[in-house]
Amino acid sequence: MHKLLVINSKGGSGKTTLATNLACELARAGHVTALYDDDPQASSTAWLQTRPESCPRIYGINPHVIKQNATRSWQQRIPPETAYYVVDSPAGIALPKLFDLMRSVDTVLVPVLPSTIDMHATDAFILNLMKACKIKATPVRIGLVVNRLRERTLALRKLENFLASVGIPIVGRLHDSQNYVRATDQGLGICELKKGFRQEYDAWAGILRWLLQGAAPALSAARSQPLPLPASPEVPRRPLPSPAPSPTLAPQVGGFQRLPPHY
Numbered sequence: 019m020h021k022l023l024v025i026n027s028k029g030g031s032g033k034t035t036l037a038t039n040l041a042c043e044l045a046r047a048g049h050v051t052a053l054y055d056d057d058p059q060a061s062s063t064a065w066l067q068t069r070p071e072s073c074p075r076i077y078g079i080n081p082h083v084i085k086q087n088a089t090r091s092w093q094q095r096i097p098p099e100t101a102y103y104v105v106d107s108p109a110g111i112a113l114p115k116l117f118d119l120m121r122s123v124d125t126v127l128v129p130v131l132p133s134t135i136d137m138h139a140t141d142a143f144i145l146n147l148m149k150a151c152k153i154k155a156t157p158v159r160i161g162l163v164v165n166r167l168r169e170r171t172l173a174l175r176k177l178e179n180f181l182a183s184v185g186i187p188i189v190g191r192l193h194d195s196q197n198y199v200r201a202t203d204q205g206l207g208i209c210e211l212k213k214g215f216r217q218e219y220d221a222w223a224g225i226l227r228w229l230l231q232g233a234a235p236a237l238s239a240a241r242s243q244p245l246p247l248p249a250s251p252e253v254p255r256r257p258l259p260s261p262a263p264s265p266t267l268a269p270q271v272g273g274f275q276r277l278p279p280h281y
């Protein structure tokens with residue numbers, strides 16, 4: 019199982035948006051996917067509760083909602099064939115909790131907004147993330163995702179300069195778009211909207227390529243075929259952009275790739 023942590027100590031940077039959309043993309047590709055909501059605000063749990071049954075299933079786990087009549091481990095169980103385990107984390111995470119979360123993850127994605135306040139907060143957070151990587155026994159890949167991008171703004175130029183100095187690759191650039199808000203309201207990922215995905219196609223293709231090139235999940239025979247999928251959004255079928263230069267902080271493993279059908 020490949021564990022993927024979406025994290026930034028800064029509130030509102032897009033952790034839940036990134037985590038829920040990633041879970042959708044992976045589930046649509048036929049991977050058995052679980053979404054762990056580590057935030058007491060329970061935003062991704064609320065999103066999952068509105069998800070239509072006709073969409074590819076995502077298994078939700080919320081450690082903050084524990085029923086009295088069942089054990090914690092039973093309530094947090096996931097199918098044994100789970101290939102991807104996406105963790106949506108809370109804002110304002112303290113160092114001990116960060117160390118704890120990092121212990122078992124394979125990949126970390128950090129959404130960052132193009133604003134001076136967010137850059138400052140992210141700078142401090144990345145230093146802590148690096149500390150957590152150093153004490154980790156197994157390698158971890160880290161990628162930055164620029165979120166709520168508006169083309170040709172001063173804020174974006176500042177952010178790109180800042181991120182270039184951080185030394186962690188930018189693996190995706192998501193536009194500031196009401197389509198993310200619309201999709202979230204309906205329990206969908208942006209790729210599942212009938213209209214509105216076109217602008218984000220390249221960004222998600224890039225994120226998935228980066229993600230899947232470093233992940234080799236064990237798929238059960240039962241899941242060797244993609245799940246039945248809802249009608250694909252109206253997006254062109256065109257070749258993927260060439261992958262970014264290897265953005266690993268540690269050696270990559272595997273070469274497994276299974277992209278969703280709309281790529």
Ligand SMILES: Nc1ncnc2c1ncn2[C@@H]1O[C@H](COP(=O)(O)OP(=O)(O)OP(=O)(O)O)[C@@H](O)[C@H]1O
Nearest residue numbers: 029030031032033034035109166193194195198199
């Ligand atoms: N690319 C985007 N375009 C437009 N709106 C967005 C985008 N990304 C996030 N948002 C909106 O910004 C708000 C904050 O996003 P989100 O909840 O994903 O952030 P978060 O980091 O999970 O917040 P918190 O720290 O409170 O958990 C939400 O209303 C969300 O719909």
Ligand SMILES: [Mg+2]
Nearest residue numbers: 033034057061
């Ligand atoms: Mg959130």
